[in-house]
Amino acid sequence: MDDAGGYSAFMNRSLLFTLVCMACSSCAPAQQAEAPEPEPDSRVVKALEAASILPDPVVLAFRSALxxxxxxxxxLLDEAELESAAAGDLLQLVDKNHALPSSYKPLDLVSLNDYKLARTKDTLSLRRAIMDSVLEMDAAARAxxxxxxxxxxxxxxxxxxGLFDYWVxxxxxxxxxxxxxxxxxxxHQLGTVVDFHPIEEEIASLPQGLWLEQNAWRYGFSMSYPPGHEHITGYLWEPWHFRYITKAGASIERDYFGGIQQYFLEFLREYRLGT
Ligand SMILES: [Zn+2]
Structure with missing residues (x-):
């Protein structure tokens, strides 16, 4: 970690202590002593601690919403985790710092040829665990x-x-x-991600891209690489790339992490590691 990173981590810790202190009954004003605040929920403390790894403005917004x-x-978190666990973890962080093992392959892949979905080729498959949500979103779009x-x-x-090698x-x-x-x-190795046609930036201004941007979250889908966040996600804007993160998870991302999937999943990884 360089000096800037160390300073940032220090500031985040300082911020956390301040935030926890604000929720702590022992620091409440004397006049409230007769009706003391309840002890801070240990889960609130744990959540604030987990969020402290994120940039300060994100931490502040998260604290306020929480x-x-x-x-x-x-x-929402319990609901998301319950659905995620039942499907063998739908919420794991996969990015340039957190790779899946070469042996990782979902066991419940189903061919999209077996469903009435518009597709550009016949070799597409997704996890059965998310198909109800896929079909629900597709039907809502059609409606x-x-x-x-x-x-x-x-x-x-x-x-x-092979694909990465080709692009290199x-x-x-x-x-x-x-x-x-x-x-x-x-x-994409998770089997819970869809690239919608056309895989071009222009999809953002086409009816399907606009619809997805406004409505995908209602069905548990999230644009993984939003505009202006390459430094956070590691990737350029991909308005066609949506990952299923459960409906409750998509609400959390939207309402507590500014709609940035990367922040939510980094938070969740830290929260799960917390004791
Ligand atoms: Zn993609």
Whole structure:
């Protein structure tokens, strides 16, 4: 960790102590002594501690939203974790620092050919665990006059190896790393990610892209690489790439982490590691 990182971590810790202190009954004003505040919920303290790894403005916004109604946050978190655990973890962090093992392959992959979904090819598959949500979102889009066309879904470790190599050959390593994942570092290996057609920035201004941006969260899907966050996510804006993170998880991302999936999943990883 460089000096700047160390300073930032120090500031985050200082901020955390301040935040915890604000929730602590022993520091309450004397006039409230007759009706002491309840002891701070250990889960609130744990959540604030986990969030302290994030940038200060994100921590402050998170604290504000959390303290407004801690019960709501933990209800959503419990719901997300319950669904996630039942499916073998739908919420694990997969990025340039947290790779999946080469052996990771979901056991419940199903072919999209078995469903009435618009698609660009016949080799697409997703996890059965998320198909109810996929179909629900597709039906809702159709009801709004929108056709979602599935263009890329599960990618094996081996496919990813070849794909990254291809992009390095054609664009060079530095450029390839901005939009293509090394094997094991792609969310597509999870089997819970969809790239919608067209896989171009223009999708953002097309009806299907606009619909997804406004509505995908209602069905548990989240745009993994939003605009202006390459320094956070490691990737350029990908308005076609959506990951299923459960409906409760998508609400948490939206209401507590400014709609940034990376922050939510980094928080959750830290929260799970907390004791
Ligand atoms: Zn993608």
């Amino acid at each position: 303290m407004a109604d801690p019960g709501r946050f933990f209800r 709004d006059g929108i056709t979602l066309t599935f263009a890329s879904t599960f990618r094996s470790y081996e496919t990813q190896l 050959q054609s664009h060079g390593l530095k450029e390839a790393e901005r939009f293509s994942a090394r094997a094991g570092q792609s969310q």
